[in-house]
Structures are given as structure tokens and as C-alpha cells.
Amino acid sequence: MMIALPRQAPTMDYEEQVRDVVSNAQFGDLIEFAYPIGYSHWGVYDEDGHVIHFAVADEGQLKSRLRGYIQAVFPLCGDLLLGETQIRRQLVEDVNVPEGSHVMITNNRHARKPSPETNMRERRDALLDQELPYKLFSLNCEHFATFVRFGEAVCNQIPGRTKNLECKEATEVFQRIVTPDES
Known part of the structure; x- marks a missing residue:
């Protein structure tokens, strides 16, 4: 007697996933x-095949060489060790990811209602090209992306941390850039 196994949907390769996104x-x-x-790694879709995300900050030749050495030893997290980022607009297909990564639209993991589009665009415009330190627990790419979408910075992937809890420190950093004091 043969047992029929459920048929699994074929998995898409990374390029197909990018096209789908x-x-x-x-x-x-x-x-x-x-x-x-x-x-x-998280970003916010910005039309025409682009994503806005925490990317590597502009750097000189020496720092670029150092980054290359660090990435050779720590290929999945070498950028984080240098701790500097710049919020950039980049084609989804050009975002640097390690082999075996998957890309997808994920709007349902943060228990928040999206802001009106005009608010998202205001936050995006104010934050684009800003250079910020990278802090794994308090100012990271997921904090940035959720702040643009929801107006609150949230990170649900840090082990041992409560899920869907606003990171007030990150929200305040981003909010000061979006609406600086007029004093």
C-alpha cells in the first residue's frame, strides 16, 4: 500500500522572491x-522596486577594506560590528544579503495599524540619508522600518524581549529627526 504524501508547493529562488515582492x-x-x-533585515517598500533601509554608511577606502576583512570572518554580521548605518533607498534586488536568505512582504508581525500614507511619507522623507549608529537592542533596522510604517519603533526578533512592545528610545531618536525642535 502506497501512502500519498501531501504535495508541497515548489519554493521560489531568491530572484523569483524579489520579483514577487x-x-x-x-x-x-x-x-x-x-x-x-x-x-x-527589515526595510520599507518605496515603490518602483525600491526599499528604504538601514544600509552601510559612506566610508573611505581604509574603512571599506576593514569592513571587507570583518565580513570575510563574520559574513552574516560584519556590517553590524562597525556600528554605522545610513538610511538609503536601494533596489530590492541590490540589498546585500547572505546566501540562503528569503525576501517577502511581512506586514502582520507587529500588532499595529499602519499609519496613513502621508505620515509614512513624511517620516521616510525626513529619515532618508540620515546616518545613525547601529544598536542591536535599541536602534536597528526593524525599529526603523516599523517607525516609518506605524510611527512607533518595534523589534520582535530579539530573544527574551517582550513582543510588540514599543522601543521608546528608538521612537524618540527617529521622532527628533522627523519633527526637530523649533527653538
């Missing part, structure tokens, strides 16, 4: 780049 995403959608080691 670009063809289905709408402005303000959260884009998740899921790394094979269990954590993700």
Missing part, C-alpha cells in the same frame, strides 16, 4: 529579508 508590494509595506541563521 516588487510586483505585489505597495508603498509602506514592510519588507523582510530573512537570513538563514534566524534573524532578519
Whole structure:
């Protein structure tokens, strides 16, 4: 007697996933780049195949060489060790991810209602090209992406931390850039 196993849907390769995201995403959608080691890089979809995300800050030749050495030893997290980021607009297909990553639209992991599009665009415009330190627990790419979408910075992938809890420190950093004091 043969047992029929359920048929699994074929998995898409990374390039197919990118095409799927670009063809289905709408402005303000959260884009998740899921790394094979269990954590993700996050950005916000910005139309025309682009994502806004924490990226490597501009750097000189010496720092670039140092980054290359660090990434050779720590290929999945070398950028984090230098601790500097710049919020950039980049094609989804050009975001640097490790082999085996997956990319997808992920709007349902933060128990928040999205802000009106005009608010998201205001936050995006104010934060684009800003250079910020990278702080794993208090100012990271997921904090940035959720702040743009919801107006509150949230990170649900830090082990041992309460899920869907606003990181007030990150929200305040971003909010000061979006609405600086007029004093």
C-alpha cells in the first residue's frame, strides 16, 4: 500500500522572491529579508522596486577594506560590528544579503495599524540619508522600518524581549529627526 504524501508547493529562488515582492508590494509595506541563521533585515517598500533601509554608511577606502576583512570572518554580521548605518533607498534586488536568505512582504508581525500614507511619507522623507549608529537592542533596522510604517519603533526578533512592545528610545531618536525642535 502506497501512502500519498501531501504535495508541497515548489519554493521560489531568491530572484523569483524579489520579483514577487516588487510586483505585489505597495508603498509602506514592510519588507523582510530573512537570513538563514534566524534573524532578519527589515526595510520599507518605496515603490518602483525600491526599499528604504538601514544600509552601510559612506566610508573611505581604509574603512571599506576593514569592513571587507570583518565580513570575510563574520559574513552574516560584519556590517553590524562597525556600528554605522545610513538610511538609503536601494533596489530590492541590490540589498546585500547572505546566501540562503528569503525576501517577502511581512506586514502582520507587529500588532499595529499602519499609519496613513502621508505620515509614512513624511517620516521616510525626513529619515532618508540620515546616518545613525547601529544598536542591536535599541536602534536597528526593524525599529526603523516599523517607525516609518506605524510611527512607533518595534523589534520582535530579539530573544527574551517582550513582543510588540514599543522601543521608546528608538521612537524618540527617529521622532527628533522627523519633527526637530523649533527653538
